[in-house]
Amino acid sequence: MRFKPSGGLNRRTDRSGLKARANVETIETPQDEIYNTKQHEREIVRAENQAHGLPPDTDTDSAKAQRQLSNEENGNGGTKPKGRRSRGKKGQKGEGDFTPVDLPEEPAKSVSEKIQRTAKKFVSKVRGIFQPIQYSHKEILVNAESLETRVAVTVKGQLENLTIERVDDPRMVGSIYKGKIRNLEDGLKAAFVDIGYEKNAFLHYWDIIPSPLDSSYDVVDRGKKKKSKPKITNKDIPKKYPTGTELIVQVTKGPIGTKGPRVTTNVLLPGRYLVLLPNSEQSGVSRKIENREERSRLKKIVRELNIPDGMGVIIRTAGQNQRKGYFIRDLKILLDTWEEITGRVQSQSPGSCVFEEPDLIERTVRDFLTEDIERIVIDNASETERVKELIGRVSKRSIEKVHRYSSSEPIFDRFGITRQLETAYLRQVSLPSGGYIIIDETEALVAIDVNTGSHRNKNKNKKDQDKTLLRVNLEAAEEICRQL
Template sequence: MIDKVRKILGLPSRKTGNKIVLSVEKLERRVALLENGQLEEYSVERSTSRNIVGSVYKGRVKNIEMGLKAMFVDIGFEKNAFLHFWDAIPAALDSGIEEIDRPSKKQGKRITAKDIPRIYPVGSEVIVQVTKGPIGTKGPRVTTNLSFAGRYLVLMPFSDRSGISRKIEESKERDRLRKILRELDIPEGIGVIIRTVGEGQRARYFVRDLRFLLDQWAKVEQEVREFPAPCRVFEEPDLVERTVRDFLTEEIDEVVCDDRAATDRMSEMVGQISRRARNQIHFYDGAMPIFETYGVQKQIDDAFHRQVWLKCGGYIVIDETEALVAIDVNTGRNKGGRDVEKTILQTNLEAADEIARQLRLRNIGGLIIGDFIDMKSRKDQQMVYNLMKERLKRDKARTHVVPISSLGLMEMTRQRAQESLSDTIYQNCPYCGGRGVVKTSMTTSVELHRNLNTVMRKYQDTIHEIRVILNPEVLKRLKEEDEELLVELERRYAGRLVFRGDPAYHHERFTITDATTGAELKP
């Protein structure tokens, strides 16, 4: 309550210990959100692969798949964008938004999925916004329900619905914002949502933000008129600008950036809205890298291990697969005392807190299965579930979680707008092919023995000396443990085997050749 009074009076809020740290380099831009020194959010943007989620394109319908109830739209990418019929219908507001009736709201004709092929036939132009970037072999996913985020408002040019974020909970404040929303000069057929950061802000800030967003939409309309499809008509702001828009709230004490141009740009953006907020933005020119100075780099290195330790001594193991993300919870060093149930509950509660944090840090999306340690008490299970729900409320991505099942599993979904951070930073290991394991020396030896038996029988009348090239580790095992088997092969087929170790050979690879001609011999 005191903080809200200070906000209304224009006084600075009490310190929260929250910081935003930006590292701007030529190849990569990184932003970290710290809460009392702990890394809570982390984003990366590279100069070679800008984020396209939020960008708007003028596209052309290439084909319609009635079975999928979807169309594919050429927006200028290698793979056509996927537009589901439901994403081409004027959408209702999200459940997290309270809809507010505005004066002079006209009711248009209701459009259904069966109308879409008639409205957007093959060859027609369509204005779409990217909701999910290309992932793997899939092209981007798009919608015709455009939205443009400002500092305090979200503008929806093809919607007549307006509302207020339900995360603003105080009833008097909601009444005040409803009044402001109804008094805004919003053109007919356009919708507006008041964002959570609008809580406690003065009416003139909303007027200014609306004017900015309407000007932005006017520029998009001009681009649509002037350029042929496919083309981009609006580019989502870069990481620096999005940071100011989405993260710089009253709860942030300081923004520190190591690039002078980016710092000045942020100061200018913030100054257009709040002069006082400009004092929160600082340029860092220290000798050490900024992420080292603020302790971010070590936390990043620790956070992205497969195994993440908990304060109690337990740990979680995170495995990302194509189908889902599996998270296993273990007691680890937290063996506890006599009260085993209390130890298990403590570990599971810490795990729930850390899982919610890791989902944000790693930008993990899709289906997530948490395998918690079995709890006999329904009360304990409910406590872990409630904590997970509470922690997920902080997530800007849409999430859904269901209670722990009888098997001790908690199922969650998280909106997947783009590749996870691990997919951005890492690639499949070229040695193991992404499996994470290689065949043992014994397995390779068994396969080699099997192939040699076939080859020597096949060529026993024509080739009498055979050379085998293989990895030195496998060769060592052959000499130490399988020598008798190899001698038996030579005796059986009256041939001679010559082996050569090559460090460049993969652990699972071997080549069988004619020692005289060098020709490879296939089984």
């Protein structure tokens, strides 16, 4: 697919912009790190590389390595031009001067709806007088077309996350399969599982053994006596799971290059506020919720939830300050989903998908719709109604955040996303106050140079120069983190 900037293709930097979109298209929606797999990650990756005929220490996780593997698979050994996203042109408004894009209000469907809108506006203004509203200016923009969907997350107009999903793209990561072990490799401590994909999935022994929760979660003791289960070690795997064994696995990493997908038996089902752990009795609360009193309240809610024996739940960051009823409703939805999955496992043959990860729009509602999101703007009428329905299942109050974009101007043009994509991966990145950073990528390292730009020799006063340098360096530090 080619992405043609509005200014044409006759500029020196446009090649980087064209390649930027190709890189963006490989982005997966981030998954919650629930289980602690870091302890054995290096051993698993080395075994996975060896299993697919690669040197043990091959790096396949970085964006650069993935591009190289994709090039090799497509018979193209060339490398992509270097560059980075540009923050904006000099003289651009600073963060404090940001003004959201104004959207025309949709006409009210009835007189009562019109009265309700007027009343809400009045109440909002009165509240603003006594308690000024703190705006995050964080928005989700959805461009839904027949062949692909693009979702952008912006903060004060700056693109923070962009995900593109085509209609024919398989949604493997997060999907659950009924698999069958085809062979075991004791030397690699790995099993190869047929999940119906052209390449057998890689299942390391460490991904079969039940894993403890990641350290980013505060473990909750639900007060129930845990059933004593025999401890399984790597040596027990070949006897317990011989060739031909059927098992339920979840894809944690999609196929790339010569490597097949990677799977685990530590299955999890993410919801809006909870993550269900069907095969683990462990429960916890996200440590990203920093308030100790709030974490204690959420722990109490976990203990009061009617969780079936042998299962556990994790309260996600989005659950902060939410009422108990929301968690009860979310748990019921997840349990119903798991019941449907177990039904498919019993009826379907091995090598088939029993749960497909939701599409991009549904994942966005599930994973990105937090309290600090101010607007969700969608340029497709049917998808707008679907998002309202999805949000209404868990929070009717948040439906007000959904807006239909009906202008003839493309939504990404109107909100400045296209311009940011056109300047993607430029070597020079401008800073709001006139300075800029230069990013050069080499085989050994990434070098970043900070320049004061238009501030150079502008202030002869030593004190003013120090303030200027501090401001440029603070802006550079924030932008460098964003770029990396």
